[in-house]
Amino acid sequence: MNVAVAQVGGRESAPQAAAHARLRGVTRVFGGKLPVHALGPLDLDLARGEFFSVVGPSGCGKSTLMDLIAGLNPPTEGSITFEDRAVAGEVPDGIGAVFQEDASFPWLTVRDNIAFGLRRSGVDAAETRRRVDYVIGFMGLKDFTNAYPAQLSGGMRQRVCIARTLVLQPRLILLDEPFGALDQQTRLLMGDELLRLWRETGATVMLITHALDEAAMLSDRVGVMSSRPGRFIETITTGWPRERDSNIVADTAFGAVTARLWSLLRGESLKAIGAKDAR
Amino acid sequence: MSRKAAIVATRIAVIVAAILALELLCRAKIISPLTLIPPSEMASALWELITSGKIRDDIVQTFTTVALAFVLSVAAGFTLGVVIHALPRVRRALDPLLASYYSIPFFVFYPLLIALFGLNTVPLIVIGLVFATAAMVIATLNGLDRVPRVMTKTARILRLSPARAVLTVTLPAAAPYLFTGLKLALAYSFIGVIAGEFILSGGGLGFSIAYAYNNFDSETMYALMMFVLVIVTIVNGVLHVLEQRMLARRAGR
Numbered sequence: 392m393n394v395a396v397a398q399v400g401g402r403e404s405a406p407q408a409a410a411h412a413r414l415r416g417v418t419r420v421f422g423g424k425l426p427v428h429a430l431g432p433l434d435l436d437l438a439r440g441e442f443f444s445v446v447g448p449s450g451c452g453k454s455t456l457m458d459l460i461a462g463l464n465p466p467t468e469g470s471i472t473f474e475d476r477a478v479a480g481e482v483p484d485g486i487g488a489v490f491q492e493d494a495s496f497p498w499l500t501v502r503d504n505i506a507f508g509l510r511r512s513g514v515d516a517a518e519t520r521r522r523v524d525y526v527i528g529f530m531g532l533k534d535f536t537n538a539y540p541a542q543l544s545g546g547m548r549q550r551v552c553i554a555r556t557l558v559l560q561p562r563l564i565l566l567d568e569p570f571g572a573l574d575q576q577t578r579l580l581m582g583d584e585l586l587r588l589w590r591e592t593g594a595t596v597m598l599i600t601h602a603l604d605e606a607a608m609l610s611d612r613v614g615v616m617s618s619r620p621g622r623f624i625e626t627i628t629t630g631w632p633r634e635r636d637s638n639i640v641a642d643t644a645f646g647a648v649t650a651r652l653w654s655l656l657r658g659e660s661l662k663a664i665g666a667k668d669a670r
Numbered sequence: 671m672s673r674k675a676a677i678v679a680t681r682i683a684v685i686v687a688a689i690l691a692l693e694l695l696c697r698a699k700i701i702s703p704l705t706l707i708p709p710s711e712m713a714s715a716l717w718e719l720i721t722s723g724k725i726r727d728d729i730v731q732t733f734t735t736v737a738l739a740f741v742l743s744v745a746a747g748f749t750l751g752v753v754i755h756a757l758p759r760v761r762r763a764l765d766p767l768l769a770s771y772y773s774i775p776f777f778v779f780y781p782l783l784i785a786l787f788g789l790n791t792v793p794l795i796v797i798g799l800v801f802a803t804a805a806m807v808i809a810t811l812n813g814l815d816r817v818p819r820v821m822t823k824t825a826r827i828l829r830l831s832p833a834r835a836v837l838t839v840t841l842p843a844a845a846p847y848l849f850t851g852l853k854l855a856l857a858y859s860f861i862g863v864i865a866g867e868f869i870l871s872g873g874g875l876g877f878s879i880a881y882a883y884n885n886f887d888s889e890t891m892y893a894l895m896m897f898v899l900v901i902v903t904i905v906n907g908v909l910h911v912l913e914q915r916m917l918a919r920r921a922g923r
Contacts, residue, residue, distance in 0.1 A: 461827060463823065463827070482827055490823065494818070494820040494821060496842065497919075498916075507838075511838070539920065543922075559828075
């Protein structure tokens with residue numbers, strides 16, 4: 392494979408002219424008797440059409456970050472914009488999300504699960520049908536359209552959730568450890584699927600993962616977060632070509648990227664598990 | 671025979687054997703005819719009661735009352751459940767009360783209800799309602815507790831309005847638990863109404879059973895008891911089938 396030499400260790404690349412999503416000075420503090428400072432302050436620019444991954448030690452606020460960008464929760468401080476409009480505790484049009492937990496609706500067939508969001512967004516029946524059929528074909532679910540989620544494997548159910556998101560044609564796709572519950576081989580294959588849909592849809596993707604190899608293999612850039620309160624300690628640009636797949640794991644540059652990620656994360660992970668002599 | 675068919679066959683065999691045993695014990699006078707009449711005589715007495723139209727009014731009264739108590743208790747229980755679920759502080763205050771609810775012998779209040787509402791079907795509806803509502807409240811709370819957070823999150827990501835999210839995501843997700851509430855509410859409505867009729871009322875199946883008992887009319891008493899049993903079994907059977915169908919789909923069977 393002809394891969395450009397990875398620019399390992401580079402600081403955050405120059406901000407793109409038109410950031411698709413932009414975070415400035417964002418923090419999140421969970422209230423209560425003992426307030427928990429979960430996140431930030433942090434800045435982030437997601438370039439339109441890039442594949443950005445976030446890695447960080449457990450409990451560093453990765454999922455909190457995703458909830459903020461999705462508009463599920465408002466930031467305590469700072470501002471978030473998506474397509475130049477402020478995101479303020481409400482999910483903006485054009486954002487899709489897939490979570491680690493199985494979110495397929497067990498009372499609906501695969502087809503109805505996928506069509507669920509469309510039927511409620513006022514798209515007419517013929518267009519719904521066309522888009523659902525396309526996504527079903529694209530995600531390899533043709534043989535399961537009338538099955539119920541309980542009849543499918545975990546990987547297939549996650550495909551249904553991805554399909555349900557894709558059919559709405561989101562311009563920013565947020566993925567919170569979507570393959571976290573799957574075995575390693577399935578993860579690699581799902582990674583290929585993810586790259587394929589990213590290329591075809593042209594959407595911006597932000598993937599949260601704890602798997603360093605997954606982040607290294609899939610991403611244009613990987614943001615490494617510190618232990619709580621999570622901040623970006625470094626952003627690594629991989630330099631992979633847009634046409635890529637899981638075979639990239641055989642590339643020497645892949646090993647360098649993964650190693651760099653681990654050297655950054657090791658100390659933070661030790662802190663997160665409470666080890667005294669971190670680093 | 672498939673395993674499922676074998677299970678059903680065993681179930682039916684047990685019931686038939688019990689009825690046959692009862693029939694034999696009664697016919698052989700091992701059980702005194704003053705105590706219990708053979709099931710076959712119960713059935714023929716029931717047939718006569720139904721065809722003669724003598725118990726038509728009682729049937730209509732009892733089932734109308736049960737239906738009203740059931741519908742009202744489900745509506746009230748569900749609404750209360752949703753409201754209590756949305757108010758965690760209220761819930762913490764009410765939790766022990768709900769948990770000990772069924773230790774209260776409600777029927778001691780029945781005379782009071784008659785004094786309040788008069789000797790008609792209203793006290794019966796109220797006692798059925800009071801008896802059945804808590805079961806529905808508890809089932810609703812339980813169901814709402816078990817809706818996975820990721821589903822409500824998904825509803826928000828799909829930009830559903832709060833009302834739509836409840837109708838199309840929360841309720842279907844909680845449905846198996848709500849169904850348990852329905853079944854319990856139905857059983858409690860039957861118990862409340864028929865027991866109330868039994869204690870004091872001017873009509874209904876419970877009243878007729880008590881009336882026959884007081885007049886040593888074993889035939890009518892047992893016929894009516896059999897009728898109530900059969901109807902309750904059929905209604906529960908229908909609910910059971912519906913529930914199994916729903917659960918089977920969700921379990922991928």
